[in-house]
Amino acid sequence: MEIRPARPDDAPALVALRAVVYPYLVRGVESTRKMISEPPPGENWAAFVAEIDGRLVGWASSYLHASTSEPGFGEISLLHVHPGYRRQGAGSALFAACVRHLRQAGARRVRTFALEQSLEYARRRGFEPSRAVHYSALPLRPAPAVPPTPPGVRLVPLSDLDPMRLYEAHVAAAADEPGDVAPDANSYESWRYGVWTDPGLDRCASVAATANGEIIGFTLVTRDGERMWSEMTATLPQHRGRGLALLVKSAALQRAAEGGVTVAYTSNDESNAPMLAVNSRLGYCRVATQWSCLFSR
Template sequence: MTLTLRDFRPSDAKPVADLRRAALRFLLATPQGVAWQIAAAPPAKRLRSLVAVRDGRVIGQINASLLHDSSRPGQGMATPLVHPDHRGHGAGSALLAAGEEHLAAVGAVHAYAWTVDEPGSLAFAARRGYRPTRRADFLRLDLTHTALPPLPAALPPGVRLCTGADFGADPRPLYEADAEASADEPADVAADAVTYPDWLRTTWENPDLDLGLTTVVTVDGEVAAYTLAATDGLGRYLTTMTGCRRAFRGRGLAKLAKTDALHHARDAGCTEAFTGNDTTNAPMLAVNRGFGYRGCGGEVRHVRDLGPK
């Protein structure tokens, strides 16, 4: 059973999507989304995508790149994924070593990675010199059997519910809200330097983004809160980001956006909704659990200084 590593090819999109669904059951993956993530990566990201192949089958994959959307230089990310049926035979180690080599070559001084919060994955990271920094909880909502909170009978004065599609002609106001909210997200490396062209390429034009199920709350015509939604055509709905601009926080507008989006998702035939939150983000975790979301997994963020192990 010879293991080989090679660069990602467009024909790998489906097997990599299948791999991601098997390895990370709480996330969403589609062939078109996988292909887009790689093809549309901004040059400053310095992305290199590799697959591990055994007996002609893609059994592992890694994306190694700089965290170019941060104002802190020299930060990189490389998270290997290996199919559950093929772990323990060296694929993860080979992928991670290749990812770290690429990061070092493009100037990264730190390598960040996520591991599933389970003993085997945590031990894998520890053996390779990675130290844990923070945890994220992933939550699942059964849209078929869970009663969603009702929408308010009347919205407050000046408040309006829109969809992402309503911003098709000019998405910049949504970008500005997303950039502000994302910069405030709990993180080891803040995403505080996202440019509009990069946001268009990596968020707005992502084929998994469902503009019809993305809800935007405006107040007197200004974007105040939003929830971005991705779908896979298989009944799965994923909240990729929910945020509120600083000037509008404390008024329940992010919860309103999510309530509206979940109602639309269920009406559109989605049967499962997924979301994730940093464990320090108590307010958003409370909101999600109030909807009926329940834990379905977790990941632990790790970091290693690039250099001799």
């Protein structure tokens, strides 16, 4: 077995591995290649792969969150090993590589995510479960009906929006998003890298609701072939309770279906009752639950 840093040409094999281990997660080859070749700014990001007999069988990444003011908040993200190669030490070796990287980067508190059956593995390494995150899927044949647009509201594709205006709306809407850390330091540079220039962003299916020229709600769609991921659906605080999240998300699902998407995936924190209700109304069905797990030194 070899543990080594990930390379851009690993992207196709990584996407294929993710489809086996986490079929409900959507990140295409070009998005994965970009992440490896041009790591996110300000995050001290690093990724490692496990190879056995020349076959890529495992992957994990680690980084410091640049979107929070909490210093040294790190993450070990998406550690996964092909089912046919488990219990051979690949997962432990990848975990150790990520821990070494985060120590060198100065991490003080670290988060990872684990399925229910992996919680004991996480506990043995000093992590304790914090929050449940539910993953859901929705077949788009047919897509849900789009509700009527309220008077004075327009639906606009991202392709027609100024990125700075969308960034400002994103920051305002995410201020009270549930999670383990406050998303209170997301710079425009980081947001532009993670959202606006993502090769997987579908600018036609992603939709914003506007009123009087201002963005009041939006949903972001990333895509890999016939699969899509709802990156974020949000309404600005002063406009909540008007059904705008349901409106923009159903409009995006319909646009995506018209563009050839056959299944949509999303995730929600267990405490985010409003979005869970929206997804339930749209017909999403739960396919997995992961727990965020925290380690503090």
